[in-house]
Amino acid sequence: MSTLLDVRDVSKRFTMGGLLSHRSVAAVQEASLSLSAETPEIFTIIGESGSGKTTLARMILGLETPTSGEISFRGKTVSHRVSRAERLDFMANVQPVFQNPFEAFNPLKRIDRYLEATAARFLKLTQRDELDGAMDGALQKVGLSLAEVRGRYPHELSGGQLQRAAIARALIPNPPLLVADEPVSMVDASLRMSIVNLLKSLRDDFGVSVIYITHDLATAYYISNRLIIMQRGRIVEMGDARTVLDNPEHPYSRLLKASVLSTEDAGDGKLATDPGMVALAGDLVGRAGRLVERGDGRMVRVY
Numbered sequence: 247m248s249t250l251l252d253v254r255d256v257s258k259r260f261t262m263g264g265l266l267s268h269r270s271v272a273a274v275q276e277a278s279l280s281l282s283a284e285t286p287e288i289f290t291i292i293g294e295s296g297s298g299k300t301t302l303a304r305m306i307l308g309l310e311t312p313t314s315g316e317i318s319f320r321g322k323t324v325s326h327r328v329s330r331a332e333r334l335d336f337m338a339n340v341q342p343v344f345q346n347p348f349e350a351f352n353p354l355k356r357i358d359r360y361l362e363a364t365a366a367r368f369l370k371l372t373q374r375d376e377l378d379g380a381m382d383g384a385l386q387k388v389g390l391s392l393a394e395v396r397g398r399y400p401h402e403l404s405g406g407q408l409q410r411a412a413i414a415r416a417l418i419p420n421p422p423l424l425v426a427d428e429p430v431s432m433v434d435a436s437l438r439m440s441i442v443n444l445l446k447s448l449r450d451d452f453g454v455s456v457i458y459i460t461h462d463l464a465t466a467y468y469i470s471n472r473l474i475i476m477q478r479g480r481i482v483e484m485g486d487a488r489t490v491l492d493n494p495e496h497p498y499s500r501l502l503k504a505s506v507l508s509t510e511d512a513g514d515g516k517l518a519t520d521p522g523m524v525a526l527a528g529d530l531v532g533r534a535g536r537l538v539e540r541g542d543g544r545m546v547r548v549y
């Protein structure tokens with residue numbers, strides 16, 4: 247089996263303030279995960295706000311340098327310190343999709359101009375018909391077409407359509423891996439599932455792996471092959487998505503699941519979370535513990 251992405255014992259510490267008010271945050275602590283090159287999958291990173299999801303994603307994208315540990319893509323270390331050509335090659339292979347499609351596009355620039363610039367940069371295309379072919383191909387994969395998009399500005403599309411266009415832009419270089427940081431949280435609830443289904447189709451129909459970052463257990467359950475659950479920078483549970491979410495073992499994973507408001511509980515006017523569970527999950531924050539493998543293949547942090 248060859249490895250597409252390998253994240254090995256990666257930590258990131260941010261230091262803030264001056265000499266006297268020095269403060270540091272351990273955003274990610276000793277995270278490891280690995281994606282196979284042969285089997286496309288949706289690998290989800292789940293956790294509450296501030297748990298380190300975005301920092302881990304930014305390190306995978308090469309936008310942030312780990313304080314320790316190593317990330318490699320197809321066997322090569324992901325780093326700023328590479329030649330321009332190597333950097334461009336890496337960027338073509340690992341493409342980001344951001345949370346807010348309205349921020350991903352300049353409001354004054356036509357959407358097809360963006361797509362065209364991406365095709366010219368990564369595919370080195372110059373001929374009009376080749377550029378149009380590359381743009382239309384990517385747009386078709388997300389359920390749009392060049393005819394629909396040509397000449398239009400970002401505000402002329404809905405949030406859902408614009409997120410599709412942003413995903414199409416990411417697909418132009420034919421990357422084997424997308425890193426999608428909360429790609430549905432800014433999209434209207436009624437359109438969310440169409441974007442989630444699109445990620446699924448990219449995996450199933452086009453062989454693209456996706457690192458999917460979310461707070462949302464329901465979509466994570468629906469599309470993920472595997473997932474990790476992060477609490478304050480540490481992976482507390484990792485494994486097959488259904489195995490973990492059907493029966494979470496770490497107290498924090500159990501709390502996350504219990505915190506999802508069921509319609510029954512909402513009808514009764516109460517949340518399912520009991521204070522003992524909250525206290526137990528809170529007590530474990532900051533304790534290192536270690537990840538151990540269970541019989542069903544999952545890894546759980548124990549103390």
Ligand SMILES: Nc1ncnc2c1ncn2[C@@H]1O[C@H](COP(=O)(O)OP(=O)(O)OP(=O)(O)O)[C@@H](O)[C@H]1O
Pocket residue numbers: 260261262271272273293294295296297298299300301302
């Ligand atoms: N550039 C930075 N400088 C200082 N601290 C940072 C920086 N980026 C992130 N952090 C801190 O690192 C921790 C993890 O942040 P991160 O954004 O990775 O979490 P997250 O799980 O993605 O949260 P959210 O769901 O809110 O996006 C937080 O405590 C955050 O304040």
